[in-house]
Amino acid sequence: MKFTFERGDLNAPRGHALIYFRNAQDSEDCWATYIIVLPIQVDVAKYVPPFLMSQMGEIGANDLSAFAFPPAPEQIGSYSKVEDLALVREDDVVYAGTVDPSDISSTMMRINEAIAWYAEAYTDSNDAELTALPDDDEPDETDTGFRVSEVLYELMTDGDKLAELTKLIGRLRDAVDTGDEALTVESQGEIDILAHHLPDNHQINNLVASAKITGDAGARLANLYLQRCFHLIGEEYVKLGQVEEDIEVLEAGGAS
Secondary structure (H helix, E strand, O other): OOOEEEEOOOOOOOOEEEEEEEEOOEEEEEEEEEEEEOOOOOOHHHHOOHHHHHHHOOOOHHHHOEEEEEEEEEEEEOHHHHHHHHHHHOOEEEEEEEEOOOOHHHHHHHHHHHHHHHHHHHHHHHHHHHHHOOOOOOOOHHHHHHHHHHHHHHHOOHHHHHHHHHHHHHHHHHHHHHOOHHHHHHHHHHHHHHHOOOOHHHOHHHHHHHHOOOOHHHHHHHHHHHHHHHHHHOOOHHHHHHHHHHHHHHHHOOOO
């Protein structure tokens, strides 16, 4: 069975994807499921009560490294709905061909094939990245932490991302106020990674610059830029306009 990437990159899968099919009787009718490849292997046996162990058979860590839910595709409507969901969640989109939705066993087999195919592409991509590292360039703990953050940020909602951004800005301001250079660099590195997962109109660079201004003026300006981000995702344009006016006034006053 041939699967086709319609959003995302086959050579660098995100690890989470909408897999959709078209109804064989109605090409405008789309059915879909959601595939996740876990970044961490799980030993399922550790979490199964002893009395269920005999029913688990030989299930190991690899058996739940990737999965789809629901196990059979659910009706999702038109293709535009697939596109909208993928855009909001920053998912890969994979087309898996046509199916007869009433043939549950057949569609489940197709999904199992898609899981194996997508997981293999994800694993190959990660292996290629690791192989590309020079032998004498071992990633340190900070590099590892940033890689984990990349995966977590991809899975977060916009609200969760801004909550994390608020926490990181607070940490950055504390580091600046106390003169902790190492924590300043670490906090800004995390913010830079998170910024890749937020739209450009959030003006994260301006937010960071404000957060690094010492004193009350810097705190007020950073808080206004954070409010601006929340108003953007909430589409609260009246409040957004007021905050932008407040920013302009404060910056004109020479926050320093």
